[in-house]
Amino acid sequence: MLRSDLFSVEQLKQHAVMLAGQHAIDPYPRPDRLLPRLADNADVLRAAYDVLTVGTAQAEQRTLSGEIWLLDNFYLIEQQIILARRHLPVGYGKQLPRLQSGSLAGFPRVYDLASELIAHQDARVDGDNVSAYIHAYQTITALTLGELWAFPIMLQLALLENLRRASLNVACRREERNAAMVWADRMLAAAEKEPKLLIQLLAEFAHADMPLTAPFVEEFYARLQAYGPAMAFVQTWVEHKLLEQGITATQLSEVSARNSAANQISMANSIGSLNFLAAMDWRIHVEAYSVVEQSLRQDPMGIYDGQDFATRDRYRHAIEDIARSSGRDELAVAEKAIALAQAASQQTGREDRSAHVGYYLLDRGRQRLDLAMGCHFEWRSAARRMGDHLRLSLYISAILLLTLLISLILRVPLESLSPTDWRIWWLGMVGVVSISALAVSLVNRLITLFMAPGALPQMDFSQGVPDAHRCMVVIPTLLSSPQEIDALLEAQEIRYLGNRDSNIYFALLTDFRDAAEQTSPEDALRNSSAATNAGASLASPFPIARKCSGVTFRGSSSG
Structure with missing residues (x-):
């Protein structure tokens, strides 16, 4: 049951701390249980949808709000099931730390974490409660990078399971209403044709021992009351059976209304949370939650912060590989890489490449880090590493x-x-x-x-080139005719318009073609054409051009 006491944010944080103290990790490999669980949930959701589809096809039945939520949003549920299967390759759950005990023993720890969040927030997931929940958990136990990346998938699976619970509830209510409709119609038909058989039919109903649930009683009463006083003794018998159970029809209806409303809210929250997960950029959250990321940002050279996401992610994957090979904690690996970089910074200075943490994760310093962490490689990894050298x-x-x-x-x-x-x-x-x-x-x-090609580490200049990395793009060329000068200037303008940044400059490094003499009559014409074009550039928003000692420079007007 993915429904429990509703928690405030502070209570949720306390619950996360308690979970972190209770979770015990199973050191032994176990079969993957996530995919079978997902398949079972998908089957139940499909069966519930089929029950509601058949029921709503009958014109005499009312469609309740919970049924409408499921019918209207089932296409989204199917999409989420397909995405979950795509994001859960075979064996994915085996790579995550699994629980040793509890109701979810054998499941990944992060799945239990997601399920508890869904249960105590009534399936309402947003950035605030997720952030507070994970940060509180990691004050006791740090999650691995793999668990942080898997958390939205686990939330998705937990929400699908919550929808399965709500949908099963709605489908059961529909089947109970269908049963009430069948019995009421039989009794109404008997009252119209042979009233004497009504007593016999009531005895058959009593012998069938139908559970008098709220949906059954509501539908049964609604149909019998439409017929009039002739069915009064049947209603009296039903009320007597309810009193034997210690409840009245009114109380039963009130409890049913509350449960139905709570079920509808939970279903609506689940649908909204699935939409939230589909729209959110989880990369930002992973870097905000990861203790490894916070450690790597202490890079002595100060380069790590300015790199793009793909490069930072390669560094984190290297941390995962070393932790997996050494059996050590990911945070310990990151701290050791930072310690090596800091030691190199003190010995050779912050400008030396060995003072950058990436030198020990992706470059020649990797062997030192592997030895320091006591890595043990399989023969394939050892052969690949030898091949790199x-x-x-x-x-x-x-x-x-x-x-x-x-x-x-x-x-x-x-x-x-x-x-x-x-x-x-x-x-x-x-x-x-x-x-x-x-x-x-x-x-x-x-x-x-x-062999897949490896991308070079890159800096993140998506918000513009910072002052520390300003650069000039220089194009060497030879001048042969005034028309060629016009073409060169036009090409230079196109380069500038395609890379408009205050810290990117463009230049033309020019010279005349080889000749038998130092000067020729055409040189004056070329100089005149270049000066005319340079003057036109000064009056335009395009970067200025100035000619100096036979070299034409083009750069931004701020230069």
Whole structure:
């Protein structure tokens, strides 16, 4: 049941601290239980939808608000089920820390965390309660990066399970109303045709021992009251059975109305929360919640903060790999990388590359960090790491080996020629050059097939280039005619308009073409054309141009 006492934000934070103290992690591998759970929830939701679809097709039945919520939003639920299956590949749950005990033993810890949030917030998820909840939990136990990335998926699964509970409740109410409709119609038909059989039918109804639930009684009373006093004794019998249970029809109706309203609110909250999860950018939240991220931001060189998200994410993945290989905590790995960078900063200065934390995560300092953390690699990882150190040697060796192999194959048709024949040496030299070119192309092709290219770390200049990284783009060219000068200036303007930033400058580094003499009659014409174009540029919003010692510079007007 994903419904419990509603908590305020402060109570929710206290509950998160309590959970962090109770969660015990299972050290042994277990089968993945998330996908079977999702499949079961999907089957129940589909069955409930089918029950409501058949019921609403009957014109004489009323459609309640909870049923309308499910029918109108079932397309969204199906979309969320498809997305959840896509985001949950086989074995995904095995990579997350799993609970050792409790009602969700064997499930990922973060799934229980998400389920508790849904239960105590009545399926209402927003940025405030999620942030307070996770921060409070991590005051006791830090979540791994994998758990932080998985948290929205777990929320999605928990919301689908809550919808399954609410939908099952709505479907059961519909089936109980259907049963009431059947019995009431049978009694009304008997009263109209043979009133004497009504007593016999009431005895059959009593023998059937139908549960007198609120939906059943409401629908049963509504149909019998429409017929009039003839059914009064049947209503009296039902009221007597209810009194035996210690409740009246009015009280039962009031309890049912409250439960129905609560069920409708929970369903509406679940739908709204699914929409919220689909629209939110979880990358921002991961970096805000991650203790590893906070540690990496202590980079002595101060570069980490200014890098783009993809680069920072590569650093965090490196932390995960080292933690997995060493059996150590991710935070301990990050702190050790920072400690190595700080030690290098004190020895060589903040400007040395070894003072950057990325040097120990992605560059040549990685081996030092691995040794410091006591990493133990599988043979595949060890072979890959050895290949990283010998990549040039392996690349050249592959080309030489392929060249030799192809040469030996092509040597077979030339066995009839004598080794002293000059033609075989000529063909050999030409053939080796041609074959080596073919071998280079084949090796390059094979490398691209089996090895993914690695992106270089990048800075984040999405908000503009900061002053510390201002730059000038210089295009070297030769001047030959006034028309060419016009074309160069137009191309320069296009570059500027495509990269309008106050800290990006553009320049043309120009010279005249080679000539037999130091000056020629055309030089004056070219100088005049360049000066005219430079003057026109000064009066335009396009960056200024000025000619200085045969070099034409183009940069922003602030320069």
